[in-house]
Amino acid sequence: MLSYLHGFHAGNFADMHKHAALWLVLSHLRKKKKPFCVIDTHAGSGWYDLGSDQAAKTGEWKDGYARAKAEPNPPEMLAAFLDHVARFDPVAKGRDYGVREEDAYRGPFYPGSPFIVREMLREEDELILMELHPREHETLHHRVKRDGRIHLHKRDGYEGLVAMMPPVIRRGLVLMDPSYDVKQDYQKAANAVQHAWEKWPNGTFMLWYPILEDGFDGDLRTSFGAIKASGGVLCAELAADQGGAKGRMRGTGLLVINPPWQFDQQLAEIGVWLAKTCKFPGPAQHSINWLVAAQ
Template identity: 40%
Template sequence: MLSYQHGFHAGNFADVHKHLILTLLLQSLNRKSKPWSYLETHGGRARYELSSVQALKTGEFRDGIARLWQQPVPAAVQGYLEQVAAVNGDALSVYPGSPLLAARLGREADNIHVMELHPAEAEALKAVFRQDARVAVHHRDGYEGVLALLPPKPNRGVVLIDPSFEVKDEYRQLVRFIEKAYQRWSNGCFAIWYPLLPAGHWLQMKQALAASGIRNILCSELEVSPAGEERGMYGSGMLLINPPWQLDQTLAEVSPWLVEQLQVSAGSGTGRVEWLVPE
């Protein structure tokens, strides 16, 4: 599908959840001097103007990143907020997408490959990284493109899978991709984002991954309101295959704070961090 554009949703509660975890993953990789690879299946445009027509039409960032902007945060959240602040002045006007977060956290020897199929989004993505030799932007199908590059060099790092899920088959397609990708790069960390929607297709995706034979899968889910047909996405999920040591503890500690900050109303949200499949 080429209709989805993330500009309508940039900086919302799901982005905060997803990008906080991504920042923690990349910070963990940076604790060692060895270079890493970052690959992303659905990159978007990397840099989102919150004054754009798209962002203002939905205003979703107001219930996401704007709630955390220039507020006291736990130590585990500080690195993520520092990256958001680095692309802004005194006022919150820009939201960095995952490719930009990866590039900012990347070092000189690190290697970044970002896929984007939407022509306009791919062109905007290329413009952001035109002067950055570390970042390769690929205008191609994300699943096919990432598989073609596995195993990557350097042979440690992260794959972020973040599709729009506009089509029901996307969940099955994602599982098939993970099974193939894991065969090629079993030591890689795979970060899978998914929306919590009333239809519940994400539950079948989790069940399929749990039955795939792949082990060491951590699950972090954030609900900002109870599930209900009248509301679309009520939560955000992340599955992490081969997460770094102690990330489960860090997420368990920060999850209650994140719920408190992002829930629609007091007592309406919940969070959970649990092992879908232990090591």
């Protein structure tokens, strides 16, 4: 199914948690001179206008990014990410960021994962994007086509990830954040990541998933607990005890294979702060658990 459009949800509490974790991994990769690659399997359209009709319809960013930006004294690494988002202005970049003169932009803007990564790439690094939704792919192509470090593929992210393993640059990250429009996506995601890790055991893999009242996230944790990665497998969840309406998210989760050194401590500090700052269906908590201990 290709009905999901992230423009309705950009900047929500799930993005805050997921993208802060992404920022931590990218910051770690940049510490060494060796090049790195990032593979983003469900890339979306690249960046989002929070003043658009889509964002206004749900208003989710006001309970996520807006609250985090307004609250003083965030953790140091989260503050760096929030400053990056606050400075992000694709209109100022013009055609290089795919801005069309005929389109009306209202702002503020929020970078999706492709543009969070793009801002952290060095000349020798590489970003591989996959997006199957026709309209999202077309928009993303227009926005990244001028950057030679970025390679965009119109293909299924589950199949494409496994087919591309191992990458030419053997240092880097895979980010998978499907829409989970159908329950089969949970098993597809688990299978794809496991098969990709078997071909690239030293890579870092990050899978995002929603925590729902009637969700299947327990199956994901079980599957990832069987992956005996030398760097361990980490589970981080930011969620309220109750989710309100059926089908609505009560939280957000990340499963990370081979996380960087001190990633768990940094994300724990950020997650606790977000639990107090963002708006959830009820009181929220952040948890960090090692499903597989690092060797």
